[in-house]
Amino acid sequence: MKYDFSKVIDRSNTGCTKWDEVNTRYGFDGLLPMWVADMDFVAPHEVVDAIVKRANHGIFGYVTEPDSYYKAIVGWIEKRHSWTIDRDWIFFSPGVVPALSFCVLSYTQPGDKIIIQPPVYYPFNRVISANGRFVVTNPLILRNGRYSMDFADLEEKASDPQVKMLLLCSPHNPVGRVWEQEELVKLGEICLKHNVLVVADEIHSDIILPGHKHTPFPAICQEFAENSVYCNAPSKTFNLAGLKTSYLIISNKKLADAYSNITHSLSVTKNNVFGAIALEAAYEFGKDWLNQLLIYLKDNIEYLKDFVTDNIPQIEVIEPEGTYLVWLDFRHLGLEDNELNELLLKKAKVALSDGATFGSGGKGFKRMNIACPRLVLAQGLTRIATAIQGL
Template sequence: MDRSKNYSSKWDELGKMYGRDDLLPLWVADMDFMSPKPVIEAIEARAKQGIYGYTSKPESYFESVARWMKKRHDWDVKTDWMIFSPGVVPALSFIVNALTHPGDKILVQSPVYYPFFKVIENNGRRVVNNPLLFNDGRYTMDFDDLEEKVKDPQVKLLFLCSPHNPVGRVWTEEELKKLGRICIDNNILIISDEIHQDILYPGVKHTPFASISEEFALNSITCTAPSKTFNLAGLQTSSIVIPNKIYYDVYKNFMTRIHLLRNNAFGLVALEAAYTYGEEWLDQFLEYLDGNLKTLSEGIEKDIPQIKIIKPEGTYLVWMNCRELGFDSKHLSDFMINKARLALDDGYWFGTGGEGFQRINLACPRAYVNEALTRLKKAVG
């Protein structure tokens, strides 16, 4: 699909981000595919009404979210736990402001989605890092380090990335239980970003943190959205799940104070159409994505063995270990931009442990994957 007139940040902001416009953009986490046809039709039908006044959510809106969570993830979600947000990252900021005070500390597990750091620091809170362990090409949580970090009474929240961006882990129920127990025992509220929950590779199951037990549900806030699943990020429509009424009321009161409880007209109908009619499209996308991953992995292994793919269990983002190329972070970035002519996400953006890595987005036509391999092979020599 030609996105040159799509007002796409991925394509239109290459010069701003990378200093040149002739790169193959495989960075921003959206898809180079059209959204499901039922979603497009729902938006078109809404547009034809010609009146775009203030919106009101029908009961079917959150019911569609609940049905999806039950069918895809076996999670029984009550509609009165849900509340609107214009995005997951904005929701993280709202949560930080509503439930913590300036100077409080928030745990992250790097290398991790870099807006986590900005949300914390830009709101006057402090980052506490519980870095992931990396052994034999696989990432795990460092529970011993976490046990020490949670002893600090100023630590109030933990941002959980599940599935994890960028390393691609889909945490097991056992891992989540251990994490949850540590946090509950130390009065740490878990904020679980599960925006990538539907992007899973064959044989992998996502466990929503709040689905594990009532105790875990009451000590968590889950941030979800159809944006990654159905390529709807520009519609700015997310659902925040807050089973604990105390936290729900605090969050809702904050959103009421800033007058941000209504959807835009198109996000409203798009979410319901996606969750109601988009499953077949998603299954087709996941099959295609798996093919893209195999293409990338086989091409790297065959022609560019200096780069190692960290095999993802979830997300359409792939974490590539480029340390054997022998560059520091600055020169690795320059190599990818000016020699390979690829726009990727630099690993160091994701914090400690990301140095020497690059993140590539595979939610694109296979021709882009093959072109990226061609450029990389030529650049490495």
Template sequence: MTIYNFDEIIDRKRTDSIKWSKKHLKEKFNEENSIPMWIADMDFKAAQPIIDALISRAEHGIYGYGHKSEEFLESAVNWQKKRNGWDIEKEWILFTPGIIPALNFIVKTFCNKGDKVIIQSPVYYPFLNIITSNECHIANNPLIYDKGEYTINFAELERIAKDSRTKLMFLCSPHNPVGRVWTEAELKQLGEICIKNNVLIVSDEIHSDLIFHPNHHTPFGKISEEFRMNSIVCTSPSKTFNLAGLQVSNIIIPNERIRNELNHKLTTIDIDPGSFASVAQIAAYNEGEEWLEQLLTYLAENLDFIDRFVKERMPKVKLIKPEATYLAWLDFSNLGLSDLELQQLMQKKAKVALDDGFIFGAGGELFQRINFACPRSLLQQALESIEKSLNGIA
């Protein structure tokens, strides 16, 4: 058994990392020496089998066109079976270089100009840009935030789903940024509303391997045959294994008609996994589970560290403790600040680069999202900087 050291500090400043780039931090956060706790990638080395596979592929010396090999597809099939108990077929899988490109092509395929796409704000902000940039309209079904917990407003969902112009629903499962793992009962109620109103579910399940005990992820397409035939399930090893720079995702579509329609659109740009993306996914799904289990333990400990720190040293700040993901949602609404004042406090005084809550849409105001997939010493440094910035306020 390999024991991984997640406490190791690894210098990423000269690796073209968007997260750590001084130029990018200066442009986005007005402070090039900010502690970067924003974009969702991890400050941990990948699992050793992935590193070994990439080194071996690099040493081969020829980097020609790749393709969806049987081994590549089988790795995704076996992973879903092993982690989620979901039996999928290789033929159901389409490749895209990331889920954001997939969502763009899905909107282009299944929507016309002026159609509507349901989201549940506050939500992963590229959802909003994808919809509007494709000349469609956002049909917002804001989550209900009550006593520190988030739930779905099903009555409002049903109302907006009835609109004949509503064609798709972007479901974030688990939800980013609020960290909810939707229960099977919640997914059933949501799915039944969409089926009744001919709304196609697009379930972004990129964080579905990052679930904290005792929560359990339910793939949307696993629930029933009816749901399977009315869904596109978007998966990827990128968040799970810190492979975002390799651009690989698996779009699972059991419905042959829907799959063929999307594949027809995808063939216009002729994309297949590159050689490095392919070997990384195969190594991750076939040999990375040991690393993932150790990662989840470390992340859970980091989350407990945040929880204790906030309660003991920043009592006016509230942590919405996530059931999944390595992204924590912090509520600063009790400080009496505006969004701009809170942003300036984080950027200029704390010098910690967090994602502003308002960019996630309605309901995100006065929140900040913090990425805690980093060595604990760095997390402590960031939290202490935030605490110091609150002196005289909280």
């Protein structure tokens, strides 16, 4: 392996949310952070080199992205996702969550309803309610250890004329599904039929595990492209979340203009100098790094599954198809929420993301971030096993 993902790097005192905020956030000392979705790995050296080179220039004025920035996005989407896009369809956002919020503002009115599919990444709920719109849930169904969409329920919810939008999480955080094209087609047809705009958050779409294939929602057909907005970033893929650089792809001119109007009114049209540089370097030179990362993550998941089978059979692992987040079912322990939290935080001293925060269907589950050196993963799992064995 050219890249060493097994090296443990001390991230403490770097102002990093994952390690520096964990104890105050969870209210206990000595916690091992396996929560927020960033990785304990160094970004590709080409990205680091590009940032250092630009930093050495010493002047950090306003940014206008060069042609090469757009070329890098067009090339990445083409090569990685077999989708040919036009550079004029690309729009900036300082993060995918802000992008979702801008979409809510651009395409709906206060009082409108927006569908989400819980358990789902918790800011989906927030960007709707905090902007004065109403959340409508189309809960996922868990059957035989795998989640699927409830299309009958979706049809019913989408037929409400006040429903204007659906936030699609593809691949899905936290349940790890990589939606199959057939599932996306069903969802897309229901949304088309009822004039519901699809805003597709595809931030995890580069982290796809063997045996699965990601399909960009707008790439399925022209009608879906016209009825959707696509959000992505290099941040999950290359561990660049702190650079706050993401982009949208909007081929429908009317939707693109509405998005531009909102971002102009909020004055959030300008990228930051290091974000733009990093995106370009990552998309131009990061392919090998990513391919090796995917192998390491897959091995981490295999390690976790074997460990759980051998040592903590009370926990059920929902097999991830994508993302580096593993959805764990603790319900067989029969503990109340406060008892489970006490077990994990006070006894095991491991900080996982709490399932209940992802909305309905999340209670009794925890999300574990496995994007860390195997040694750290083993440490976290051993702590949990020891605490559970002591029950």
